[in-house]
Amino acid sequence: MLAHGYRRFLPTKDHVFILDYVGTLFFLKNALVSSTFGQIQWRRACRYVVLCRGAKDFASDPRCDTVYRKYLYVLATREQPAVVGTTSSRACDCVEVYLQSSGQRVFKMTFHHSMSFKQIVLVGQETQRALLLLTEEGKIYSLVVNETQLDQPRSYTVQLALRKMSQCLPHLRVTYMASNQSSILYITDQGGVYFEVHTPGVYRDLFGTLQAFDPLDHQMPLALSLPAKVLVCALGYNHLGLVDEFGRTFMQGNNRYGQLGTGDKMDRGEPTQVHYLQRPIALWCGLNHSLVLSQTSDFSKELLGCGCGAGGRLPGWPKGSASFVKLHIQVPLCACSVCSTRECLYMLSSHDIEHSLAYRDLPASRVGGSPEPSQGAGASQDPGGTAQACEEYLSQIHSCPTLQDRMAKMKEIVGWMPLMAAQKDFFWEALDMLQSGPGTSTPES
Structure with missing residues (x-):
């Protein structure tokens, strides 16, 4: 009842953290219990606690397994005491680190009052955890901490440096970041997409080659070529999904389990359109599977999934699927985002009139499946390529x-x-x- 709407959420091993629209960060006690048959059961969250106020964003270990999410990093604004000789206090941004198990704060770093950030993501392993901070002006700064030493009572200085993405391409304004343990994806205000990949294995999965991989310069941004502006992105361990301004969905990367939804298990080294997905509400790339939240013509919501179905990743499809199929889940009418971990699948039900996706209509000359004039007069009877698709279905x-x-x-x-x-x-x-x-x-x- 204290929350002013739900802006975003993040599950950890013991809790679900929820950020509302006035900057209050709550954590719900995760009521996961094991039954006598060894299966995980869910009960209603038994309690909630206010972790902190004045929060802008938060992040934890980017791996899908919540066991690794020991700490929660919170980007917040705090009033700092007045400097000697002055009477006014200043608001400064800071990063506070909390133990997810208890909510106890174990570390805090404060930045100069002239720097204002809006997003935080993590990348790397525990001993070399890199924090990436996005400023209001679209610049990216980073610092490195040793997460294994955060619970030791000592004080030390960390070095904040401009990320190479903002050094090499200073004219670009980044609006959103996504990360996993070994790569980072950036979206600019012009809808461009840039990548950092830190390990050769993930690079090969994403691009199909090691030709341009530089093991000595992991921060060099790589541009992805797409014909339109990108509005939505999702980043898994070795595959990714993008949605452009026309609502078209593109997938790229490892496809060993069919997690790209292309109907086969062939890897894709560049963005490949999944034609039967149109104007999704949310996209999620998880552990060898992908999820899409979509709205049907009668305004109801449904959840589609593809890839590995083991461990309940794709309810109703335990053997998995190489194509996006409707999952056997009742989706709330106001569902707006989805998240999948090794244990559970979560949906956030909320509504924000200012953050709805506004897809554009694709120009008539670029509509996929539209007939060419040379195909004859009979082709105009099937403007969307429906008959051709049905013939392909029958063939399959x-x-x-x-x-x-x-x-x-x-x-x-x-x-x-x-x-x-x-x-x-x-x-x-x-x-x-x-x-x-x-x-x-x-x-x-």
């Missing part, structure tokens, strides 16, 4: 060797189709009934 079903495989493929195709939520649910249930009927598991002769 025909290539399946057994009836059971064909039923499974048909389920995937229903998930791809732009149907209303009620229609999709009807087809899901009908296919489940047919599949559970007698004789469906018998291979065809």
Whole structure:
């Protein structure tokens, strides 16, 4: 009841941290318990505590496994005592470090009052944890701390330095950062995308080659080439997703588990459009899987997923899927963001009229699947390429060797189709009934 809306959240091992719109950071006691059968069960959060006020942003270890999230780094504004000889106090930005298990503050660093930051992300391992801070002017500064020594009662000075992204490209104004343990993604105010990749293995997964990788200069930014401005990004360990101003979704990187949603398991060294995803609300790249929160034509919400389905990552699809399929989850009407960890899948239900995605309509000359004039008059009867897509679907079903495989493929195709939520649910249930009927598991002769 104390929260002024929910702006963003982050789950850790023992808690879920929630930031509201007036800068109050709460943490809810994570009520995960193990049953007698060894399965994790969820109970209603038993208590909540105000961690701090005046918070702008917060971050923790960027890995999907919450076991690594020992500390919470909070970017906040604090009033500093007046300097000797003056009567007025000054507001300065600072980074406070808290133990996620207890909420106890163990470290604090304060910056000069002339520097104002709006976002913080972490990258690197515990002994060389790099904190990246984004200023209101779009510049990036970084500092390194040894996280294993934060709980030792001592004072020391850390060096704040301008990141190479802002040194080499000073004319660019960064508006958003995303990170994992070994790479960072930047989005500029012009919709450009730039990358830092710190390990050769992740670089090879993302770009398919080590040709331009420099092991001695990890901070050198790499530009990704896309035909339109990027509005949304998601960064996993070795794959990523981007959404442009027209609502088109592009995936890139490792595709061993089908986490790119392209229908196959071939890696992609450059952004590849997933044509059947249009105007998503939120995108998440997790541990060998990806999630998309979308809105249907009847304004209901649904959650799509692809990739590895082990450990409950894709509810309803334990064997996973190489294409985005509708997950068996009831999605709140006001769901606006999604997050997946090794243990749970979280959805934040909130509404902010100032932060809704405003996609543009794609110009008629660039609409994917539109016919060319040379295709003849009959092509105008199928402006969206629907008939061609259905022929491709039938071809995929025909290539399946057994009836059971064909039923499974048909389920995937229903998930791809732009149907209303009620229609999709009807087809899901009908296919489940047919599949559970007698004789469906018998291979065809």
